[in-house]
Amino acid sequence: MWKREKRRGRRAGGGTREFVRALPALMILGGLVFDALTPDTFTAIPLFVAAPLIAAPFFSLASTIRTAVASMLAVIALRLSSSTLPEVVPLIELLTLATVSVLAVVINGVVRRSNEQLASARFIAETAMRAVLPKPADRIGGLQVAARYEAAQADEFVGGDLFAVSDTPWGVRLVVGDVRGKGLEAVETVAVVIGAFREAAEQESSLEGVAGRLERALAREEARRGGLDVLEGFITAVLAEIPSGMSRVRIVNRGHPEPILLHPDGVLEVLKPSVPALPLGMALGAWPERTDEWDLPAGTTLLLYTDGLSEARNAEGVFYDPAARLRGRIFPGPEELLSALTDDVRLHTGGETTDDMALLAVVRPAQGQPDRRRTVRIVGAETASGTMSGAT
Numbered sequence: 001m002w003k004r005e006k007r008r009g010r011r012a013g014g015g016t017r018e019f020v021r022a023l024p025a026l027m028i029l030g031g032l033v034f035d036a037l038t039p040d041t042f043t044a045i046p047l048f049v050a051a052p053l054i055a056a057p058f059f060s061l062a063s064t065i066r067t068a069v070a071s072m073l074a075v076i077a078l079r080l081s082s083s084t085l086p087e088v089v090p091l092i093e094l095l096t097l098a099t100v101s102v103l104a105v106v107i108n109g110v111v112r113r114s115n116e117q118l119a120s121a122r123f124i125a126e127t128a129m130r131a132v133l134p135k136p137a138d139r140i141g142g143l144q145v146a147a148r149y150e151a152a153q154a155d156e157f158v159g160g161d162l163f164a165v166s167d168t169p170w171g172v173r174l175v176v177g178d179v180r181g182k183g184l185e186a187v188e189t190v191a192v193v194i195g196a197f198r199e200a201a202e203q204e205s206s207l208e209g210v211a212g213r214l215e216r217a218l219a220r221e222e223a224r225r226g227g228l229d230v231l232e233g234f235i236t237a238v239l240a241e242i243p244s245g246m247s248r249v250r251i252v253n254r255g256h257p258e259p260i261l262l263h264p265d266g267v268l269e270v271l272k273p274s275v276p277a278l279p280l281g282m283a284l285g286a287w288p289e290r291t292d293e294w295d296l297p298a299g300t301t302l303l304l305y306t307d308g309l310s311e312a313r314n315a316e317g318v319f320y321d322p323a324a325r326l327r328g329r330i331f332p333g334p335e336e337l338l339s340a341l342t343d344d345v346r347l348h349t350g351g352e353t354t355d356d357m358a359l360l361a362v363v364r365p366a367q368g369q370p371d372r373r374r375t376v377r378i379v380g381a382e383t384a385s386g387t388m389s390g391a392t
Helices: 002-037 045-055 061-081 088-132 184-203 207-224 322-326 334-349
Strands: 143-150 160-168 171-179 235-242 248-254 260-262 268-270 292-295 301-305 357-363
Touching: 002 045, 002 061, 045 061, 045 088, 061 088, 088 184, 143 160, 143 334, 160 184, 160 357, 171 184, 171 301, 171 357, 184 207, 184 235, 207 235, 207 248, 235 301, 260 322, 268 322, 301 322, 301 334, 322 334, 334 357
Parallel strands: none
Antiparallel strands: 143 357, 160 171, 171 235, 235 248, 248 292, 260 268, 260 301, 301 357
């Protein structure tokens, strides 16, 4: 719910920004209309002065200068048409407008430097996130593996999405999770969870034991930070285990979006837990772990993802539904699946994602699997309602 409210605010803010960006031109146009419809004793100079000031924080330097020049030319044209340009009052108006224009250029420079510093901080945070989320090998324990981390494009801070894959004595184990919060604190928590998972995956004989180790690691992190709010320090996560030589997948889901199984014939299963569980780190007492099992035949793909995918919205506020989009589609491999998904969600949202997104796909290869197959059909820019169009 807290993420949905934040996204509503961002969409409203986006409309406001578009209006503000159009405002300088409206100010100049309004000044011209006001001057044409009112007696000479009235002046529209406040509107012309406001145009470059409004442009300064939102436009580039060149656009800010062009706005200032347009305001100056509009005032000069008005005073020439009324033959009052050489008089004292019009000259004072032009001097005022020139002074404000110089101030607008200075403001634009300050804002641009601040944006560059923010972009640098974001780059550092995103680099730190990628450092703690190394890309897994293409093949692990006989399985084909692909992973993606997509940073939000409409946010100031990197988030806390995570994934990891380990080849262990009990088979290939995976985790995908989402730490609540953003910024470097979220990156720190991701590092703690990834480290704890890698250690526990090698030592614990069951997924329940791995989940318990993650709980204890989060408790230690809470103590180190002096206590975290129960609603701020949790992490949703799904743990999976694919035993060696077995066509099965075991899953422990702790409040995370349900994984998806894509069969080689296009049939799709949503792997809902038999008993819903709270996220990790809620600190609300012991939680009995429950492992569910599903068949994982050869050629089947297991897709794990964070809610940056399933809660991405289009312009009408409709959530992206990965199960509906993928049902009936087949892929040549996990990398093609993730490429199709990331392209499709960008088209669904109009290119502006508001939450980070972690994706992990694992395929149990089938004998004689064709090199190329049909992939997911992408929604076209002209079909924002969500209908499929085209194929590759």
